Amino acid sequence: MKQHLIFDLDGTLIDSAPSILHCFGLAFSTTNTPLAAPLTHDVIGPPLMETLKRLSENEDAALLNMLASAFKQHYDTTGCLESVVFDGVTALLQQLKDQGYQLYIATNKRFYPTERIMAHLGWQAFFTGVYALDYFNPPLKSKAEMIGRVVADNALAVEDCLYIGDRLEDGISADANQMDFALVSWGYAGDVAMRKPHWQSCAKVQDLAGLISTL
Known part of the structure; x- marks a missing residue:
């Protein structure tokens, strides 16, 4: 699990x-x-x-x-x-939190606007940690390095982790950390047919919790 x-x-x-x-x-x-x-x-x-x-x-x-x-x-x-939450996402985060999952964010977005968005949406309580490249000094060079910091900083076992994103870069960054990855297709992924065979995929927010429970 x-x-x-x-x-x-x-x-x-x-x-x-x-x-x-x-x-x-x-x-x-x-x-x-x-x-x-x-x-x-x-x-x-x-x-x-x-x-x-x-x-x-x-x-x-x-x-x-x-x-x-x-x-x-x-x-x-x-x-x-002005960012818009995808339909069902807030309920999904609440469900996952209630089920005992530890949630993190690892984003290429700068930390300052990320923090403002979290506060604006009232999402701070959902996440154990929020990571951005420029949170560190000097800034991290890649998303792969950032995912590695999430694992190291929180003493996580990588086999117990799943990275969830919408771009091919996200999957490649997870692979660099030998971490399982789920590609969601409601975002900006483009051609999801380019995904690697060992990646998971999910087309609907409402189906993500079910997918996670099987891993």
Whole structure:
């Protein structure tokens, strides 16, 4: 039985795409920077600076820092609070908590807006720990490293853990830690047919608790 459930955030528990894409658009328009790539759902998930490099097709540090500051100005004030919870997720978290599972978040989203979202949704009591790359100093380099920190910091047995996310990167990060993974397809995963054979998959929030109980 899996006792420790580690969740991705964007695209897994919340639909943050509309607010994130809107704030990216504002960041580029207010800095008079041309967008070099379309603002589509597939840009949601990677760390902020990685996404800005992709959207600008530019690696100039000064430009990227200016775009990051503009994005944070919009997203960290009101944008992050416009995230929408996927139907059934709050009830799912309550059910899993009541059943004795220990819940964690491991997200590429920066810690400050993540913390604001948790407070806004009243979710703090659900989670034993909330992890973000920039929570650490220096920041962690990858989601795989972050999942490893969840395991190490909480003295978890990896065989008792399940990582749950909506992107192929999430599964690859779980694999790097020899951790079981469940790919959910209600988020931004795109072609779930690309999933690896040993991964679990779930198409509906309402079915996730049942899947977890079988592992």
